[in-house]
Every structure is written in C-alpha cells, then in structure tokens.
Amino acid sequence: MSLNITSIAGKFYGYIPFGDIVLYVTEFSAISFIVAIFFTLVVYFTKPEKQLESQIGGFDTLNYVSLEELKIRRLMAILCGICTAFAMLTGDLFNYALFLALIGITNIGIVAAVKKEWVLNAAYYYGLIAMISTLPLFGGAALILAKTGTLSILELAKKPYDLLFQKILYAAGVVGETGVAPFYAAKAEMFRAPGAPYILMIHLSSLLIVIRTAEILLTI
Amino acid sequence: MDIGRLWNYISRPEIVPRLFALFLCIIMIVEFFVPTTYNEDQLYPKYPPQSQVLKSSLAPYDRGGEPLKTPADIKTQYPQFEPLRGRITAYLTPPAIWISHKTLYFGTTIVSTPGGILDEILYYTRGLDTILESLTLLVSFMIFSWLYLHRERVE
Numbered sequence A: 001m002s003l004n005i006t007s008i009a010g011k012f013y014g015y016i017p018f019g020d021i022v023l024y025v026t027e028f029s030a031i032s033f034i035v036a037i038f039f040t041l042v043v044y045f046t047k048p049e050k051q052l053e054s055q056i057g058g059f060d061t062l063n064y065v066s067l068e069e070l071k072i073r074r075l076m077a078i079l080c081g082i083c084t085a086f087a088m089l090t091g092d093l094f095n096y097a098l099f100l101a102l103i104g105i106t107n108i109g110i111v112a113a114v115k116k117e118w119v120l121n122a123a124y125y126y127g128l129i130a131m132i133s134t135l136p137l138f139g140g141a142a143l144i145l146a147k148t149g150t151l152s153i154l155e156l157a158k159k160p161y162d163l164l165f166q167k168i169l170y171a172a173g174v175v176g177e178t179g180v181a182p183f184y185a186a187k188a189e190m191f192r193a194p195g196a197p198y199i200l201m202i203h204l205s206s207l208l209i210v211i212r213t214a215e216i217l218l219t220i
Numbered sequence B: 001m002d003i004g005r006l007w008n009y010i011s012r013p014e015i016v017p018r019l020f021a022l023f024l025c026i027i028m029i030v031e032f033f034v035p036t037t038y039n040e041d042q043l044y045p046k047y048p049p050q051s052q053v054l055k056s057s058l059a060p061y062d063r064g065g066e067p068l069k070t071p072a073d074i075k076t077q078y079p080q081f082e083p084l085r086g087r088i089t090a091y092l093t094p095p096a097i098w099i100s101h102k103t104l105y106f107g108t109t110i111v112s113t114p115g116g117i118l119d120e121i122l123y124y125t126r127g128l129d130t131i132l133e134s135l136t137l138l139v140s141f142m143i144f145s146w147l148y149l150h151r152e153r154v155e
Helices: A027-045 A067-089 A093-112 A117-132 A134-148 A164-179 A181-187 A196-219 B003-010 B016-032 B094-102 B120-125 B127-149
Strands: A012-018 A021-026 A051-053 A061-063
Touching: A021 A027, A021 A067, A021 B127, A027 A067, A027 A196, A067 A093, A067 A196, A067 B127, A093 A117, A093 A134, A093 A164, A093 A181, A093 A196, A093 B127, A117 A134, A117 A164, A117 A181, A117 B016, A134 A164, A134 B016, A164 A196, A164 B016, A181 A196, B120 B127
Parallel strands: none
Antiparallel strands: A012 A021, A051 A061
C-alpha cells in the first residue's frame, strides 16, 4: 500500500509509524519542524533579559527573573517547543488535538509563573478559554470520525468528504486552544515583564499551529 | 456608536471568554440543524451498549481473544505497522484477575482503569495518544505544584 498524499504541503518524504498514528514528513512539515526545534534550542541556551525600569522622582529599578522562576518557565517553553515541533509532523486528527491541549497547558505554565497580578489575571482568563475550547476541538474530531469512519489525515486525503461544519468546529477549537494565546500574552503586557525569550515561544507555537491547521483543513 | 468604545470593550481580558463562548454557541446551534451522516464502517467499532453485561466480567471492554495466546480480531487502520495486533487485549494484572473472578462488573470499576486492563486500542494501536494524555496531566501537576510551593513569594 502507499501512504502518499497529494496536498498543498509539497513533496512527501516519508513516514514514522507509531501504530495507527503515523507521523509523516512533507516539505512544509519538515521546515516547520526544524524552525520549532531551532527556537527551542534558542530558548534553552539564552539567558533571560533584565530590564532597567526608570522612574520619575525615584531610583531606577532593575527587573530580573529569579532562578526558580527561570527554571519553570524555561521547562514549560521547551516542552511547548517540542510539542509544537511534533504537532507539525503528526498525521492523526485526535493526536493533533492532544498536542494542542498540551501546548495550551504549557502556555498557561509559561505565563502563570510570573507573580504579577495583571499577568496572573490574563493567564486565568486564557485558561478559561482553553478549557471551553476542548469541547469544539475534541468534538470536531469525534464528528469527523463519525462521518468518515477514520481519523488518519493520510486516509482522509484520499477521498473527498463534505466536512465543512465539522472543520469549522475543529478550527474554532484550535483558535481557542492556542490561537488566542498571543492576545493574552500581549494583554498581560508580558513584554513589560522580564524574561524575553520564553514568551516568544507562545507566539511562535501559535503561529505554526495556525498555519498547520490551515494545511490540515485544506488537505482532508 | 463610537467604534473606539467597541474596541476598548473587546480588548479587556475578561470579556474575551464571554465573546468566545457566544461565538461557539452560534456555531453549535447552526451545526445542530445541519444534516449529517454516520458512516457504518467505523475504524474503532464498539459493541452495542449493554450487550456484554452479565456475560463477561470485563463487560464494556471485552474484545475477545486470550492474552498472549490467541490474538483477538482487532480492526486497525494500518495493520502492517502492528505485528502483535490483538495479543495484549484485556491483559490483566494479578490483582485484577482476582477481582474479575469475584465480580461480573469488573470492567466498570475504578480498578479496571488505568492499570487493570491493558486495552489494545489505548496501549498499542494508539499508544502515542495515551502518552500525550498522561503528559498533559503531569504538566498541569507540575504547574500547580510550582505555584503552590512558591505561594509565599509575592511582588
């Protein structure tokens, strides 16, 4: 049998089977995988930046990330990067949804370690959205399974199915799970909080996930 | 209506979950009325509800076969990647064997999951899913325990 698919993702290079869940490598997913792994390495080797906050009529204060906060945020950022990298390769809708759930949790972890009121507030509301959106995400995958009888993207790509509303539900789930994460990072003024490279992982993972979701939804 | 006030309204973090939930409600109400079909040729078939009750002690999860001896007939997407398909279905740990001899409702007790029955679908054909599920749980415990241990540190 052949595992070849014709899609917008470019040339098909090969596959990595884990039972029914088959990871596959195309031009698109290989490039995204390398980008995600590269930025994970950047996060691992970079020291967090310090910030000098100048104040009117007072002494300037130096904001820095303490070692224990650095450790948990770096761990979460690295987990987020690895999950993003493998979400680029996965060939199964349910598996992809689980990777998204894990990325959502790690995003909350990156944000929640900052002990500042407005940051924790934003992390809380982001957590609410991530919890709400598990329903459309897994529900969309379940409806696709019910209608087509399979979850594998490689199998779904072989036949044309009419999956418009299931895809809308799935996309809404993706938007809630990781798509709104940069909004909350920006709202929380995380750029003003110290610790530069970790917060960028949220944006990078969200960007790559949105592109990969578009590719999946156009393929199946 | 000043559009600037609208932008300011939706820019507050506590408003976004409400807007998202409303958006989701609209999508799901529309979707409820869209006709859809059910494919009978399912990848992971389930027995009809209640069809195994009081016949087997593994009631909802009895997929047939004898563990490590005779393989059960398991339907999978890519049989060529699963050479040991059907062999570990319903493999029981020694305490689970003891309980399953005592009661016919073993499959629905808390003992049967996660360690009691090694389910073929969960642990072999879709093993990566199970790894990710437990990893999600572990990561959320990590975040919680870090926040709990550092609860005294306030800025």
